[in-house]
Amino acid sequence: MEKENVSTALLEELIKNRQVAKLRELFETIPTIDLAEAANDIEDIRDIVFIFKVVKSDYTAEFFTDLSSEVQEKVIHLFTDSELVTLLNASYTDDIVDFMEEMPANLVSRILKVVDKKTRNDINRLLNYKENTAGSIMTTEYIELISEYTIKEAIEKIRAIGQDAETIYTIFIIDKKRNFIGTVDLDQFVFSKPEQTLDEIADKAAISVGVNTDQEDVATIFKRYNLTAVPVLNEDQRLTGIITIDDIVDVMEQEATEDMSRMALVTPLEDSYKDTGVLKMAIKTMPWLIVLMILGVFSSVVLSSFQDVLSSLAILSVFIPVLMDTGGNSGGQTIALMIRGIAVGEFGPKDYGHILWKEFRVALLVGIMVSIAAFIIFIIEMYLGIVFYAPEGIVGTALLFERMKISGMVSITLFFTIVISKTLGVTIPMIVKALKKDPAIISAPFITTIVDVSALLIYFFICTQIFQLV
Amino acid sequence: MEKENVSTALLEELIKNRQVAKLRELFETIPTIDLAEAANDIEDIRDIVFIFKVVKSDYTAEFFTDLSSEVQEKVIHLFTDSELVTLLNASYTDDIVDFMEEMPANLVSRILKVVDKKTRNDINRLLNYKENTAGSIMTTEYIELISEYTIKEAIEKIRAIGQDAETIYTIFIIDKKRNFIGTVDLDQFVFSKPEQTLDEIADKAAISVGVNTDQEDVATIFKRYNLTAVPVLNEDQRLTGIITIDDIVDVMEQEATEDMSRMALVTPLEDSYKDTGVLKMAIKTMPWLIVLMILGVFSSVVLSSFQDVLSSLAILSVFIPVLMDTGGNSGGQTIALMIRGIAVGEFGPKDYGHILWKEFRVALLVGIMVSIAAFIIFIIEMYLGIVFYAPEGIVGTALLFERMKISGMVSITLFFTIVISKTLGVTIPMIVKALKKDPAIISAPFITTIVDVSALLIYFFICTQIFQLV
Structure with missing residues (x-):
């Protein structure tokens, strides 16, 4: 029962007639991926930009991530700086990095110019990790709390800062020197007493990965230990990011596709088949045919x-x-x-x-x-x-x-x-x-x-x- | 950084010397999959049974699930009825069904005899769903709450009954007639006011699947909508089970392996390669070679x-x-x-x-x-x-x-x-x-x-x- 009850025509009509309330209602009730797929085919990019003007950024940030990279680029071109900042503030850093990797250099520098210093540092750091490593797929929006907090204090803290985190189901516990100690799952908050400290309930044997761990190995660890989030530690064993299961699901699919391609003598495509041109497809398939012919x-x-x-x-x-x-x-x-x-x-x-x-x-x-x-x-x-x-x-x-x-x-x-x-x-x-x-x-x-x-x-x-x- | 710091020899030694405290500590600090892999090679099955006698069933239930099906069978043979009941009570129904599918008929009827009536009904129901459907991979341990509850009441309810649920991160909301209405994520409890009702905060556009939906389609839905759990509805649109992301990760891996096997002209194996005998492997590979030879x-x-x-x-x-x-x-x-x-x-x-x-x-x-x-x-x-x-x-x-x-x-x-x-x-x-x-x-x-x-x-x-x- 997939719900794909939205068409390009419907979106265009609502936008043309400025039916803002209807539009907002759509975004509140329909998954953004369905809306984005319909929006990808909208003729006039200004219509898509209009959506960003009237719908809450909680929704549009995810909606933007789901748009095709071609449309993303055109949309950003038409954004004012303040619209761009609103979008970036509402997005997770790993998503920003994902779409920046598809953008031309001038848009990349424009993005880096408008974001605040911390985000800029985070983006630069993530962009610098080698492709297919834990560092390149992790996000920096997670909740880290000092182990001395009681559960009551922790919940207050999460209420205050948790809205921006990619997951609050796993809380990452550090000591005063910012060394990673362990994790606490949100359900432990439900079942523990408010005066217990995080240190008492933390899982100190929690699995972690290094920033340079290969993403395929990270996926294996997720599967083996049934994880939903994993802490990523840098060379000094400090917590530097987290990886969540939704990113791992993508990694698993990508790795399986790549292995299947390679076994069939196709150099893995960077984009989807549909987004890969004829010439590119020829380049991905021809060399191996010639190599085998020579052999x-x-x-x-x-x-x-x-x-x-x-x-x-x-x-x-x-x-x-x-x-x-x-x-x-x-x-x-x-x-x-x-x-x-x-x-x-x-x-x-x-x-x-x-x-x-x-x-x-x-x-x-x-x-x-x-x-x-x-x-x-x-x-x-x-x-x-x-x-x-x-x-x-x-x-x-x-x-x-x-x-x-x-x-x-x-x-x-x-x-x-x-x-x-x-x-x-x-x-x-x-x-x-x-x-x-x-x-x-x-x-x-x-x-x-x-x-x-x-x-x-x-x-x-x-x-x-x-x-x-x- | 996988943690596999436990060996078969260490386990055997601790058991032989009856070092119960050390053994319990191991189970509290080391993931059960690592312990199970070490335990699979223990010579004397009575040593493994000893673990179940002294370690808390919270740990041993998961540990049992991670054992090889060969060892599981031998362990159950040596169990008294009361030990078996303890194990089954601490296990999720979908896990019980998974290992029952590998057991000989006499053990299956013994299991069905010792469990309580509700579990027996659940097991029979799950066993009856066609392989590779949503019904066959779903679990029946989830939290369903009536939409009229306030958040405060809901949290109390979850504290009381949540320990047995496979996930409490997604709560499933039903009306008084037990029709499925929508879902509430646990993080909404953190960010909402205690006096709001579930009806107010429930996501009524939540994606659901039918019991007969193919597991591959369920996986596609999880990926598309970034889900961590999905409700499974029966023909009358009543909530009948849930599927969690950890099971979907297994489905994705299984489906990719099967597709790769088929493309390479191998009939997909039911068990892992290691558990498949030489004759079975020949049967899985030979027919296609002969078919192609005839063609x-x-x-x-x-x-x-x-x-x-x-x-x-x-x-x-x-x-x-x-x-x-x-x-x-x-x-x-x-x-x-x-x-x-x-x-x-x-x-x-x-x-x-x-x-x-x-x-x-x-x-x-x-x-x-x-x-x-x-x-x-x-x-x-x-x-x-x-x-x-x-x-x-x-x-x-x-x-x-x-x-x-x-x-x-x-x-x-x-x-x-x-x-x-x-x-x-x-x-x-x-x-x-x-x-x-x-x-x-x-x-x-x-x-x-x-x-x-x-x-x-x-x-x-x-x-x-x-x-x-x-």
Whole structure:
């Protein structure tokens, strides 16, 4: 039951007719994301600016965050300085930083000029953290209280300053020297006595992260410990920001999308697909196709040196696509499981031996079953004439035997290809991870190349040396 | 800074020496997930049962949830009925249902026998919801208050009953007829006056979901509206449960893992990779390899019918793997973007035309660039002798021209293959989605098959009809 009962036309009409009361009512009853999506399509940007003039900044700040970055930029262009200040004061610092990262330099300096000194410092600090670190996604609007406060005093304090905080459900407790001590959850206020001190009820074993912790690791910690907010400490173990679960939900989605892109050989997009242009999409997808084509030279070399064999026994070419595809698919299965396991923190280097042994046994089992199936399928294909193979002068049992040789050869190659591809599928992501690179993008090209070449070498080896077909 | 400062050995030692105070202290200061992971490896299950005897059930209930299902089962076997009741009373219903789903039938009936009537009804109700629906992941421990209460009364009520609720940060407001009216966030209690009624401060536009809503859609709603809890309504619009963000985080991870598995042709695992046996893994991976091998018959047919061409011009076989791989890779890129876009709700059927047109232009651009690169790469390969192609009696400029013909033929085929694969990569997932099936698993086999066959047909058509090489 999503509520998307607002259209661009309705917004435009209310604005055109200056129905301010109706407009305000919309903002009070409809989630800002729905309003922002409708507003993104409004033709005249001045209509959107009008919304900011008449609706309370509590609503418009969130509404602004939900607008597309293109519209955000145009809106800020039309803002007076005082309108800009109102917006910035009502926004959380991490949201300001998020949209500033999409803005041209002149708007960035304009924003930095109009905000107060503390906000400017906070923004600059957040902008300076490396992308994808805890520092880059944290916010500076949190409630920190000194551990000596009683609960009664704490509640008064929260009433006074809490309106600006991104969450009041977790209160961060520091000592007089501003060292981080622990956290208190708001529900403890409900269940504790007013005269208890924060020090008595604080969770001093609370999990924290460092400013340089990778956002993916922060997400893993949130999941593992079921957190809704986590304190971010700087190098001196001082509290410097917090990360809330809503930002982590975005991180999880972003990281999963990136891993999926990389596995499919697409360099992760900075923006959404819809906001990425044709040329940009080509740049994100083309290089890997060319890299793999160049790595494909190794298969070409093998095939090239067996041209004589292929000429005199063309049936061999017929099964090359099946070999390539099955090798690629079976390796791809293992890689996907590995990369996902590594990404969600299920596997570490210490599990390598165990997983390799398991996947090796899986490969043996799958290899045997697929080979048997292949053997039967290929004989049927030849019997039905779907695939033509009937050397001159050979008939009856002798022909069946010839066909079994070809089919057997392909099946045996398939078996080894599956075992090799699954073994590499475990090994290469682990090596890449141990080298502290992202396994998602580096693994696939390597494995495809090695599997293709080894499948062909085994194929021709069995054909020429074992079965002596040519 | 994860805190994993507890080992199996330490736990075993404390239990063996009956150091109850130390043990209790551990549970008060260390997250239960860390303790459970250490406890999973304890040899003697009676040692784990001892923990439940001496540590407060507030801690052991969560600790139990974090144990592996294998250990959970053994622990319950050794429990007396009264120990079991203590555990169940301290656990949330959704957690009980989660671990019951892993238990053998005799333990399930034992659990249902010892719990009180209300819990039994709740468990039965939750167990009956279809897997992956809101009903199956919701919990029944929430705070619902009648809208006429003042804030002061509400706080007293929460103090009295709130300890058992899974969250008190969102309070669910109903009218006297038990119809759901809206929600109140706990922070509103802090910032409102004690004599205001819940009716005055409730958010009546609060988002809700139905019991049969798919969990993936619930996750999308959480993300879109930045929720931390959502009410679940039954068919009569009555409040019947709630879902909290920690469960949604698990859903998101699970859904991303499943999509990644499906895209890689692995039927999603029910348990973690580590808990899945070798045979089970083979069953999850083998069928798709065989299905694709059978679909591969179409390529075999094409190749089979051009055996004469392949015999007389073996160089053609050399480039087949490059054609197959590039076609597969470029289609795979588009499919991955589509499937992810559909999964996170970025694309719907209405976007189909727009995306097709965009991806078509991307394909043209990528196709042209890759073809040009391929043309140059293949000529260099032949020039360097890495790939051998030098028809007898042809030298000098004539040889270069012959090589350009071969290279050009492959490049043109690549161009069309890329355009076809990317176009299909948009179209097939959209069709599958429109048929209300999961695009992740059905798309890849179809596309691989169609792309392989069309690449080969184009290849031989250009070779025999246009370039008239054979």
